[in-house]
Amino acid sequence: MNDIHLDIQQVDKIYGTAASAVHAVKGLSMVVRRGEIASLLGSSGCGKTSTLRMIAGFEGVSKGTIKLAGRTLNDLHPVKRNVAMAFEGYSLYPPLTISDNIAFALKATKHGAKEIAEKVSAMAEMLEISDILDRYPSSVSGGQQQRASLGRALVRDADLHLLDEPMGQLEPQLRALLRGRIKHYIKENGVTAILVTHDQAEANALSDRIAVMEGGYLQQFDSPEKLKDQPNNLYTGTFVGEPPMNTFSAKIERNDTLVRFILDQGVSLSYNISDFSPNVIDAVLALQHVVVGVRPYAIKRHADGMRATVVANHWLGDQTHIAATLAGHSVILVEHDRATDKVGDDIYINLDPDNIHVFDRDSGAAVSHGADIAR
Template identity: 50%
Template sequence: GCGKTSTLRMIAGFEDVTSGHIEVGGRVIDNLLPAERNIAMAFEGYALYPPLRVRDNIGFALLRDRQPRAEVKRQVEEIAELLEIVPALDRYPPTISAGQQQRTSLARALIRKADVFLLDEPMSQLEPQLRAVLRARLKDWLITRRMTTVFVTHDQTEAIALADRIAVMEEGVLQQFASPDELKERPANLFVASFIGEPPMNLFEARVDRSRSGLGLAVLDAGGARAFELRFDAEVAGLADGAAVHLGMRPHRLRLGDRAGAVQGTVTSHSWLGDQTHVGVEIGGTECIVVAEGEVPARLGAPIAVEVPLRAVHLFDADDGRALFHGSEAAS
C-alpha cells in the first residue's frame, strides 16, 4: 500500500512516529498512549465484540462512560437509522453480513465524542447504490456536528465527494495535500494528474516551441515525430525552446468542433452515458478521451476535430514529472 492505514495508525498511537510530531487542536499527542488521545477509529477489520449484540457494540463506549441507558439507546438507534442497520441491532456480529458488520464498526466510532475520527475504508463492503446513499448522509452528519475526520479510501470519487482536503500518497510519500478542485485544476505532479479525475487526464509527449510568441507545443507521436502543433496566447517562464514536457489535457475541458486551431483526429470509441458522451479520438497515434455534454453522433472511424482550449492544458517536466504550467491559471 501507499501508507494510508499506517498514517491512521500513527495518529491513533498504534505505530511509532520516527520524526516530526502529531498535533490535534494545538496539542502534541504522539507522546500519549492511544487511550489518552480521545480518538475514535473504525477499523478496516471491524474489530467487533462477538458476544455483544450489535446495539451493545455501538454503544459500548457510552455505557463504559456510565451515560444514562435511555440516552445511549436513543443515540444508538439514531446512528443505526442513519446507516440502515436498525434490523440488526438485536443480533450478534457473527450472524450479520460483512456490510452490516462494517456499518456497525462505523456506527461505534461515530457515536463517540472524540477530537478526531479515523475511518479506514469504512464502506468498502457495501454495494455501490447503498454506498452512494450513505456517503451523502455521512458527509451531512460530519459537517453538521463539526467532526474532524481522517477518511482513508482508494476510491477517488468517494474522496472528492466527502473531503474538504485530500492527501494523495504514493509509496509512503505525500504527493499533494489540497482541495478536490485544486487537485484537478492544479495537480502538483504527473502522478496526481493521472490519478485524480475520471476519465483520467489525456497524456502526450511534446516539446516547447518558442519560434513564435506565446506558448507553442509540438506534440509528438509514438515514434517521436511531430504529430500536431498547439499554440496559445500565454507565456510560460522557465521553459526553454525545445524542452521536453508531458502534455496533459483534461477530457472535460476538451471540445468537439472545427474552429481555427482545432486538432484533427479519428473516432475510436463512443459511449453515451445519458447526460454526457465519452468520445475516444486517436490524434497523432495517441488515443485520448473527450467528454461532451448530451448525446454526440459520432461514427467509428470517422474524422473528427477536437478543440483544445488553454484551460485544458497542463505541462509537466519530462524527467521528474513536476508541474510546470496549468492553463486554468493563465486563462483566469
C-alpha cells in the same frame, strides 16, 4: 474552523528491522483543521492505513511528531488519545450484540442509559442497521458488520474520527445514500474526520480537502476543485479525475511569437507566447521536454482542429465517452450530449490554451495550468 487541530510534521513510518525495512510513510506533513473532513486517497500500499494507525496509536511513529488538539500524541497510550477509529477489518466484539458494540465506548462516559440508547438508535437508523441491533457480529453480513463498526466510531465524542474504507463492503447505491447522511452528521456535530477511500467520487463528495499519497509521499493536499484545476504534478494530475487526464509527451520549440509543443508524427500544438501569463512562460520555455495534459471534458471540437480517429463511442446515459487516436496517442473526450460518431470516423479537436496543463517531463512538476494563462 480554521484553527490547527491535527498537526502532523515530518512523520516517517518504517516497519521491520534494517535488514528488511519497509518505508511506508515518508516525511509526511499535513495540518487538518477543526471540523474539517480530510480524505487520504492513493493507490494500494501508498501508506494510508499506516498513517491512520500512527495517529490512533496502533503503530509507533518512526520519526516526526503528531499533535492533536495541542497534545503531542507520539508517546501517548491509544486509549488516552481520544481518537475513534473504524477499521478496514471490522473488529467488533464478538460476545456483544451490535447495539452493545455501538454503545460500547459511550458506556464509559457521562451519558446516561436513556441518552445512550437514543444515540445508538439514531446512529443505527442513519446507517440502515436498526433491524440487526439485537444480533451478534457472527450472525450478520460483512457490510452490516462494517456499518456497525462505523457507527461505533461515529457515535463517540472524540477529538478525531479516523475512518478507513468505512463503506468498502457496500453496494454503490447504499454508499451514495450513506455518504450524504454521514457528511451531514459530521458537519452537524462538528466532528473532525480523516477518511481513507479508493473511491474518488466518495472522496470528492465527503471531503473538504483530499490528501493524495503515492509511494509513502504526500503529493498534494487540497480541495477537490484545486486538485482538478491545479495539480502540483503529473501524478496528482493523472490520478485524480475520471476518466483520467489525457497526456501528450512533447518537445518544445519556439520562435518570437509562438511556442510549439511537438507531439509524435509531426503533429504540434501551437500557442501564442502571449497566451501565457508572464509569470509562467519563462518556466515553460526553459524546458525542452514537457508533458501536456488536458482533461477529457476540456477537449473541444473545432472545424480547424487536429484530426483524431474515433476508436470507441460510449453513451453512459448522461454523457458520452469518446476514445480516439491523435498522432498515435490515445485520447478520451467527455461530452454532455449524445455523440453520433462511429468507430473509424474522423473528428477535429482543439486543446485551448485555457485548458492545458504543462508539466516538466523529467521531474513531473507542474509548470503551468490553464488558469495561469493570460487572457
